[in-house]
Amino acid sequence: MDTGLQGRTAIVPGSSSGLGLAVARSLAAEGAHVVLAGRRGDLVQAEAAKLPSAVGVEVDLTDPDAAALLVAEAEQRFGPVDVLVLNGGGPPPGTADAFTPEQFATAVDLLVQPNLRLVAAVLPGMRERGFGRIVAVGSTGVQQPINGLVASNAARGALAGYLKTLAGEVAADGVTVNMVLPGRIDTDRVAVLDRAVAERSGSSPEEQRALAEASIPVGRYGTPEEFAAVVTFLAGTAASYVTGEQVRCDGGMIRAH
Secondary structure (H helix, E strand, O other): OOOOOOOOEEEEEOOOOHHHHHHHHHHHHOOOEEEEEEOOHHHHHHHHOOOOOEEEEEOOOOOOOHHHHHHHHHHHHHOOOOEEEEOOOOOOOEOHHHOOHHHHHHHHHHHOHHHHHHHHHHHHHHHHHOOEEEEEEOOHHHOOOOOOEHHHHHHHHHHHHHHHHHHHHHHHHOEEEEEEEEOOEOOHHHHHHHHHHHHHHOOOHHHHHHHHHHOOOOOOOEOHHHHHHHHHHHHOHHHOOOOOOEEEEOOOOOOOO
């Protein structure tokens, strides 16, 4: 399948490791110019150097000015931004009974505000050119809240509502907006969450992983590459009639329709 990504410019925040890095590599393999971005500048620059046409940018997107500066740098290096991947780290675990307004505001500052600013920086150009792809890395917690991750559930839910609304507003301009919801993907972030659950339950991380795998119909954790393939499809021209969707990549873990 021709994804139509050859020569396109893509921004992938949070791409020093994990899902973001896998997405950056996948887009690069399809011929896209990729801007890797993250707080760990040395890592994103090192990873960018391994790709055929990429640059690594050190940036903290919680800084209100950072999104516009990142987009400007991408445009200067490769031209107008065609693909925006919304991705970043998650807030710490926590329970709803102890969740405070201040913690919610912090989660929004991490998971919502930077993404709104990124969208604002690229959307006018996408609409003017009649092509754009916005793909958000979400969580299955958007559809089925995850125990012990109240901050993530709440803030990602807010982002999901915004993106669904946006999708309907820009579809006629050739801009699609989708979310991909990872389940148990084998990343450092999931390993940290497994350890946290193990500590609370008095088990080992290995036992916790085995329990989690037993709940997944596929019987295993997914790979970052499998997740990245879904994002890459939605970023390409073949997915031009898919918008406003939440696509799960979870091995069948979430049983709801």
